[in-house]
Amino acid sequence: MKPKITINGNKVDWQERMTVRDALKLMNYTFPMLVIKVNGKLIPKSDYDSTHIPVGADVMVIHLISGG
């Protein structure tokens, strides 16, 4: 069986050296402002390209929408 990660409850194929940016592209998340947590740890926007997602990781992606 292929190694997987979970993104918002969906099982997705994991790839070697997969970054947070790769995962966003894979899931078609194009919204400019997001909250992303990998295994419970917040990934700042500046680190999307440099953060690798470990195999089996639980990834949470939430849209941040203006309005207050």
Added chain:
Amino acid sequence: MGSNIALMLARTGIGKLIVADFDTGSVSNLNRQAYDLSQLGMPKVQALEHNIRRVNPFIKLQMHELRLNPDNIASIFADADIMIEALDKAEEKQMLIETWLKSDQVRPLICASGIAGYGRNEDIKSIRDGNLFIIGDMHSEPVEGIAPMAPRVMIVAAMQANLCLEILAKHNKDKA
């Protein structure tokens, strides 16, 4: 948004509120925020303090007229047990979340995301991951014709205040 949350918490008898806002009241706020015509042009923190005191004269208030940034958040809210986010722009929400979670994985941060429009009660949810809580529908953007309007804004504001009370009550019970 923040004005509604603050007033609700004041009505419930919360002991102290620390409020930060850089804005002044404008006509476009009156469709959802807790200000009135006489307060247009007034700093929101000043108007809000007045409105809160008319409801609850005993509450401790610390009002800061400024724009929050990564360098001032920690010191302004050093004494807070819970942080409630009620910023307008998504960029500022993200800045606050990144700043808060970088230094604090214990004190709860209650955010709002996706409040514009009307109806769709069933879309509004409350999610949690660690000490980060987000309430809203996570997708409704304010665009032409779909402004944030009082009912939906106040539903989310009420859910933020409601969650705040729940966390505080549990905190006190655990201490007792």
